[in-house]
Amino acid sequence: MRGGPAGSPIYGVAAEFEDAARLLDALHELRRRGYQRLDACTPFPVHGLQEALGLRRSPLGWAALAAGLAGASGALLLQWWTGSVAYPLVIGGKPFFALEVSVPVAFELAVLLASFAAVGGMLALNGLPRLYHPSLRHSRFGRASDDRFLLIIESDGPQFQPERALEALRSLGGRQAEVLEE
Amino acid sequence: MATVSSSTESALVLGRPSLAEVTRTVAGIVERRTPRAWWAAFALTGSLTLVLLAMLGYLVTTGIGVWGNNSPVGWAFDITNFVFWIGIGHAGTLISAILYLFRQRWRTSINRFAEAMTLFAVACAAIFPMFHVGRPWRAYWLFPAPNAWLDLWPNFRSPLIWDVFAVSTYGTVSLLFWYVGLIPDLATLRDRAQSRARQVIYGVLSLGWRGSARHWNHYEMAYLLLAGLSTPLVLSVHSIVSFDFAVSLLPGWHTTIFPPYFVAGAIFSGFAMVVTLMVVARQAFGLQHLVTMKHLENMNKVMLATGLIVGYAYGVEFFIAWYSGNPYERFAFVNRALGPYSWAYWIMVGANVLAPQCFWFRRLRTSVPAMFAISILVNIGMWFERFVIIVSSLHRDFLPSAWGMFRPTWVDLLTLAGSFGLFLTLFLLFVRFLPLISMSEVKGMMAAREGA
Numbered sequence: 001m002r003g004g005p006a007g008s009p010i011y012g013v014a015a016e017f018e019d020a021a022r023l024l025d026a027l028h029e030l031r032r033r034g035y036q037r038l039d040a041c042t043p044f045p046v047h048g049l050q051e052a053l054g055l056r057r058s059p060l061g062w063a064a065l066a067a068g069l070a071g072a073s074g075a076l077l078l079q080w081w082t083g084s085v086a087y088p089l090v091i092g093g094k095p096f097f098a099l100e101v102s103v104p105v106a107f108e109l110a111v112l113l114a115s116f117a118a119v120g121g122m123l124a125l126n127g128l129p130r131l132y133h134p135s136l137r138h139s140r141f142g143r144a145s146d147d148r149f150l151l152i153i154e155s156d157g158p159q160f161q162p163e164r165a166l167e168a169l170r171s172l173g174g175r176q177a178e179v180l181e182e
Numbered sequence: 183m184a185t186v187s188s189s190t191e192s193a194l195v196l197g198r199p200s201l202a203e204v205t206r207t208v209a210g211i212v213e214r215r216t217p218r219a220w221w222a223a224f225a226l227t228g229s230l231t232l233v234l235l236a237m238l239g240y241l242v243t244t245g246i247g248v249w250g251n252n253s254p255v256g257w258a259f260d261i262t263n264f265v266f267w268i269g270i271g272h273a274g275t276l277i278s279a280i281l282y283l284f285r286q287r288w289r290t291s292i293n294r295f296a297e298a299m300t301l302f303a304v305a306c307a308a309i310f311p312m313f314h315v316g317r318p319w320r321a322y323w324l325f326p327a328p329n330a331w332l333d334l335w336p337n338f339r340s341p342l343i344w345d346v347f348a349v350s351t352y353g354t355v356s357l358l359f360w361y362v363g364l365i366p367d368l369a370t371l372r373d374r375a376q377s378r379a380r381q382v383i384y385g386v387l388s389l390g391w392r393g394s395a396r397h398w399n400h401y402e403m404a405y406l407l408l409a410g411l412s413t414p415l416v417l418s419v420h421s422i423v424s425f426d427f428a429v430s431l432l433p434g435w436h437t438t439i440f441p442p443y444f445v446a447g448a449i450f451s452g453f454a455m456v457v458t459l460m461v462v463a464r465q466a467f468g469l470q471h472l473v474t475m476k477h478l479e480n481m482n483k484v485m486l487a488t489g490l491i492v493g494y495a496y497g498v499e500f501f502i503a504w505y506s507g508n509p510y511e512r513f514a515f516v517n518r519a520l521g522p523y524s525w526a527y528w529i530m531v532g533a534n535v536l537a538p539q540c541f542w543f544r545r546l547r548t549s550v551p552a553m554f555a556i557s558i559l560v561n562i563g564m565w566f567e568r569f570v571i572i573v574s575s576l577h578r579d580f581l582p583s584a585w586g587m588f589r590p591t592w593v594d595l596l597t598l599a600g601s602f603g604l605f606l607t608l609f610l611l612f613v614r615f616l617p618l619i620s621m622s623e624v625k626g627m628m629a630a631r632e633g634a
Contacts, residue, residue, distance in 0.1 A: 020629055043201065043370070044626035045398040053395050058403035064411070078326060082335035086328075094339050104344035104422050108351040111415045115355045115408060119362055122404035126397045129389035136392065142373035144393055145366070147201035147625075 008181045011134035012037070012154040013165045015174025016143065020046045023149040026172035027052040030153065033168065037154035041135060041144035063121040064114040071113030075106040134180045152180070194288055194627070196471040201625050204472070208367075208619045209374055211467050216614065219466070224610050230603020237597040238313055246316045248593045254579045255588035260314040262568040263598055265423055266451070267307035267605075268349065269444075269564065271356070272416055273452025274300030278359060279412035282405075288480050290627050291472045294367075294620045295463065296456050297360040302608040303455075304353040306601045311345075341425035348422040355415055359408045362401070365391050366622040420448040427571065433514035434575030437502065443495035450488035450534070451564035453481050457557040461550055463613060472619055475548050482547045485560065489538035492567075496535065514575060522587065523574040526566050533563025 017023040023040055030038060031052070038053055040046070049055075076099075083089075084096035094101075123129070135141060135152055144150040151174060153165045162179050169177040199207070241248055251258045274296035281289035312321045323329050324346045326336055336343045368388035375381040391397065421441035428440040457478065464473040503515040518527050537559040540546040547553070573588050612618065 040395045041393045042395065042398065043205075043393060044366075044622040044629065045402050046395075047630065049395045050399055055396065055399045058400045060400060060403045060407060064407050068411075079338040082326060083338055087333065087335050089337070091337060091339060098339075101339050104341075104418070104425070105338060105347045107414075107418060108344075108347040111411050111418075112351045112354060115358055115411050118404045118407040118411070119358050122362070122400045123389065125400045126394075128391065128397075129386075131390060133390065133392055135394070141392075145370040145373045146205045 010155050010160070010162055011180045011182045012152050012160075013162050013169060013177060013179050014135060014138045014150050014152040015166075015169035015177035016138075016140045017149040017151055017174055020149060022173050023151055024048055024052050026151055026169070026174065029172055030151075030168060035153055035165070035168075037156045039135075039152040039154060041141070041150035041152070043145050043147060043149075046149070058125070060118055060121045060125070063117040067117030068110040068114035072106045072110040074113075075109040076102055079105060134182055137180050138176075138178055140176050194291065194474060194476055195624065195631075196474055199471065199628075201628070204621055204624050204628070205370060205374075207469070207472065208617045208621050208624075209371055211613065212371060212615060212617060213374065213376075220610065220614060224607065227603050227606040227610060230600055231607045232600075232603075233596050234309075234600025234604050237593055237600055238309070240593060241313055241597075242318065246314070248591060249597075250589050250591045250594050252586055252588065254584055254586050255573055255576045257314075257572050257576065258588050259569075259590055259594040259598060260310045261426075262565065262572050263601060264307050264310040264314075265444075265568040265572075266565045267303045267310075267601065268352075268423055269420060269448035269451045269568075270455045271300035271303035271307070271352070271452060272420060272445070272448035273456050274298070274303075275352075275356060275359075275412050275416040276449050276452065277456070278363070279409040279416065282409045283413060287627055288477055290623045291469075291474075291619050292456065292460060292477055292481075293623070294360075294363060295460060295618050296452075297356065297363065298609065298612045298616075298618070299452075299455060299459065300356045301353070301360060302605050302612075303452075304349065304356060305608065306605050308349065308353065309601065309604075341422065341429045344422045345426055348419045352415060352419045355408070355412055359412055362405060362408060363620055363623075364616065365389060365401075366393060367617045367620060369393065370621055371617065417445055420444040427575075432575055433508070433510040434518065434571065437499065439495055439498055439502070443492065446488045446491035446495070447534075447564060447567060450485060450492055451560065453485045453488070454557040454560035454564070457481050457485070457553055458561060459609065461554045461557075463618065465550075467613070467618070469619065472624065478550070478553060479544075479547050482541045482553055482556075485557070486538050486541040486547075489534060489541075489560070493531075493535035496531065510580065514578065517578055518570060518574045521574065521578070523570065523577070526570050527574065530563050530566040530570050533559040534567060537563070 017026060020042065023042070023046065027038060027040065027049075031054070040049060040053070042049065079102045080097045088096050135150065138150060140148060141150065151169065153169070155162075166177045166179065249259065251260070274293075277289050277296040278293040278300075282293075312318050315321055315324075320329075323334070324336060324343065328335060336346075338344075365388055368384050369391040372381060372384035372388045375384055421444065424440035424444035427435035428437055430436060460473060460478070460481075464470055500515050500519075503511045506512075518524070537556050540552065540556055545552075546556075577587055578585050
C-alpha cells in the first residue's frame with residue numbers, strides 16, 4: 001500500500017457533507033465513477049443509504065432464529081431431563097413431563113437466546129467493541145454523531161489515488177476533504 | 183392529505199429545531215452543571231433508598247415475621263408490590279417495541295425514558311419475591327443449578343418457576359434493548375465530551391460506535407429483532423405473573439380472564455407512571471418542544487382505553503362469579519365489594535375506572551395538572567387492585583375457622599416507600615448521566631419529515 005504524507009499507509013479519504021440528500025447524491029455519483037469501497041458515517045440511519053452503498057440485508061434474523069430454536073429445544077430438554085430423569089418427584093399427581101406446562105419456560109428461553117444472538121451478532125458483524133478506527137482521524141469526525149455526514153472512500157489497493165479521490169469529493173460538494181491514515 | 187400528515191408530524195417536534203439544536207438540548211442536560219434541585223431531589227430519594235436497605239436488613243436479620251403476613255394471608259404487601267412494579271415496567275416495552283412495530287412515530291421522544299422506567303421498575307419488583315423467600319442468599323435455588331445439599335432441581339410444573347424465567351428474561355432483554363438504543367447517543371456524548379473522564383467513560387460505553395452505514399445496517403436489523411422479540415415477551419410476562427394466581431384453586435384467583443386482564447392493567451399503570459414522571463421531567467429540563475402535548479395526549483388516550491378494559495374485567499369477574507353458580511366464588515366477590523376490605527375495593531374502582539373517564543374530554547386530556555392528578559390516582563388505584571386481588575381473596579379461607587385479617591406492619595409500609603425511593607433514585611441518576619431522549623431517533627424522524 002502506498003505511503004501517505006507521513007509515510008504511513010492510507011486507509012482512504014473522507015469529506016463532510018451538509019445533509020443526507022447531498023450525501024446520497026454524492027454516493028450515487030461516486031459509484032457511477034467506479035468507486036466500490038465507500039462508506040458513510042451518519043448521526044442517524046439515513047433512508048436509502050443501504051441501497052446507495054449496495055449493502056446486503058443484514059443476516060441477523062437467521063442468527064436470532066437459530067438461537068431461538070436452540071433456546072426452546074434446550075428448555076424442553078432441561079425440563080424433561082430434570083423432571084423425569086434426574087429427580088422425578090410426584091407433585092400433586094402431575095405427570096413428570098408434559099408439553100403444555102413446559103411452554104412458558106421454553107418460550108422465555110427462546111426469546112432470551114434470540115435476543116443475545118441479535119445483539120451479540122450485531123456487535124460481532126460490526127466489529128465492536130473497538131478502540132480505534134481510521135475514520136476517527138478526520139478533523140470533523142465528531143460532527144458525524146451530531147448533524148453532519150461523513151463520506152469515506154476507502155483505499156482499494158496500490159492503484160488508489162488519494163488526490164483524485166479528494167478532488168472527486170470536493171467536486172461533489174464535500175467539505176474538509178482529508179486523507180485518512182491507517 | 184399531505185397537509186394533514188405534516189401537521190401531525192410537526193406536533194411531535196415543535197418549532198422545527200435543527201439537528202444540532204436537538205443534540206444541544208438533549209446532550210446539554212447531561213453536560214451542564216448539576217442543578218441544585220437535582221441534589222435536593224436526590225437527597226430525598228436517596229434517603230428513602232436507605233430506608234429500603236435498612237428494612238431489608240432488618241428483615242433478613244430478624245425474620246420474615248416482621249412483615250404482617252400470616253396464615254391465611256401468606257401473600258400480602260410483598261407480592262402486591264412485586265406485581266405492581268412489574269406492571270409499571272410494561273408501558274416502557276409497549277412504547278419501545280409494540281409502537282415501534284406499528285410505526286407509531288409519537289413513541290420516538292418518549293421511548294428512552296419509558297425503557298429506563300421499565301428497567302428500574304423490574305429492579306424494584308425483583309426485590310420482593312427475593313426477600314419473600316426468607317433466605318435471599320439461597321434465591322439462586324430458583325434457577326436450574328443443582329444445589330449442593332440435595333441435588334434438587336426447580337419444579338418446572340409450578341407457575342412460580344415460570345415467573346422466575348419470565349421476569350429474569352424480561353429484565354435482561356429490556357436492558358439489552360435499552361442499551362442498544364443508547365449506543366449511538368453515547369457516541370454523541372463521547373464526541374462532545376470535554377473532560378478526560380467523560381471521554382473515557384462515554385468512549386467505553388459507546389463501544390467504538392462510529393455511525394458507519396454498515397453499522398446502521400446491522401443495527402437497524404438488531405433493533406427490529408429486539409422489538410419483535412420484546413412484543414410477545416411483554417405480553418407473556420404479565421400473563422405468567424397472572425398464572426401465579428390463575429393456576430391456583432382459590433376463589434377470586436382461579437379465573438381464565440386473568441392473563442389479558444393483567445396485561446391491560448400493567449399497560450394502564452405503566453402509562454400512568456410515564457405520564458407522572460414525564461410531566462415533571464419535561465418541565466424541569468425544558469423539553470416541551472420535543473415531548474409535546476401530542477405525546478401526552480396520546481398517552482392519556484392509551485390510559486383511557488386500557489382503563490376501560492380493566493373496568494370491563496372487574497365487571498366480568500362479578501358476572502362470572504354469579505353465572506358460575508359456585509357459592510365460594512360468589513362469596514369471594516360479594517366479600518370483595520362489601521367485606522372488611524371493601525374500602526380498598528372502592529378506592530380501586532374509583533381510581534381505575536372512574537378517574538380516567540375524565541380523559542374523554544379534550545380539555546382534561548390536554549391539561550397538565552389534570553393528567554398529573556389522574557395519573558397519580560391511577561398509580562394508587564393499580565396498587566390497590568393487586569392488594570384487593572391478593573389479600574381479599576386470601577383472608578377468607580374456605581372454612582370460617584381459618585379466616586383472618588392482614589394488617590401491614592411499619593416494616594411493610596416503609597419497605598414499600600423505600601422501593602419508591604430506589605426507583606426514583608435510579609431515575610434521577612439516569613436523567614443526570616444519560617440522554618433521556620433518543621437523539622438519533624428524533625433526528626431520523628425529523629429527516630424523514632423533511633424528505634417527505
